[in-house]
Each structure stands twice: as C-alpha cells, then as structure tokens.
Amino acid sequence: MLSRIAAAVVPSLGRLTVTSDLATAPAAGSIIVANHTSLADPGIVLAALLRLGVEPVVMATAGLWRIPVLGRLLEQGGHVPVHRNTHRAAG
Structure with missing residues (x-):
C-alpha cells in the first residue's frame, strides 16, 4: 500500500528513473x-522498488506508528517497527 502511494506521489515531484x-x-x-x-x-525507494515489481516490507522507527494515518498504513502493510535504543530493539 505504501509503495503504491509513493509510486503515485513521486512522479508529481519529479522524474524517477530506475x-x-x-x-x-x-x-x-x-x-x-x-x-x-x-x-x-x-518514498523514492518504495516507488523504485514497486517499479521493479517488489512490494517491500520495511523496517522503520517505531515512532512512525504513532502518526494516525501513517501508523495505520504501516500496521496494515505488515511493516516492522524498530524500537531503537531499548531492550526491545533486538526483538
């Protein structure tokens, strides 16, 4: 889902050659x-990977899951929160 959003938005900002x-x-x-x-x-990396036929699962800082709409998209996409500088980071 995030890759598709990025693929729609990135071309409006400039040209993407993969x-x-x-x-x-x-x-x-x-x-x-x-x-x-x-x-x-x-966003550019996600759009580029989608052009290569890849729908990635990303690891990102856990704080992004607290952003209402983005957090929901990350959760639905099965992406992985990274809890940096905590005992949970290794898990």
Whole structure:
C-alpha cells in the first residue's frame, strides 16, 4: 500500500528513473538496504522498488506508528517497527 502511494506521489515531484544490474526483480525474501539522508528518500525507494515489481516490507522507527494515518498504513502493510535504543530493539 505504501509503495503504491509513493509510486503515485513521486512522479508529481519529479522524474524517477530506475536502473538495476539485476536480470530480474529481487527474489522474495531478499533484503534490500537503503540508507537515506532526507525525508523524501524512503518514498523514492518504495516507488523504485514497486517499479521493479517488489512490494517491500520495511523496517522503520517505531515512532512512525504513532502518526494516525501513517501508523495505520504501516500496521496494515505488515511493516516492522524498530524500537531503537531499548531492550526491545533486538526483538
């Protein structure tokens, strides 16, 4: 769901070109790591992965689940909250 929202919003902000060295889309169960430097980067990464045919499950800071609409979308999408700097982080 979040990937589809990002895929709809990102083109309105600029042009997104996706290139890949992979012959096919990443296989189910693949781990793709994207370190981001701006608040726009996660949406761009989600939109790019959707273009590659991947509907990702993301790990994100647990605080995002407290944002009413975003938290609901994250929960429904089966995304994983990360409780940083707590004893729950490893779990």
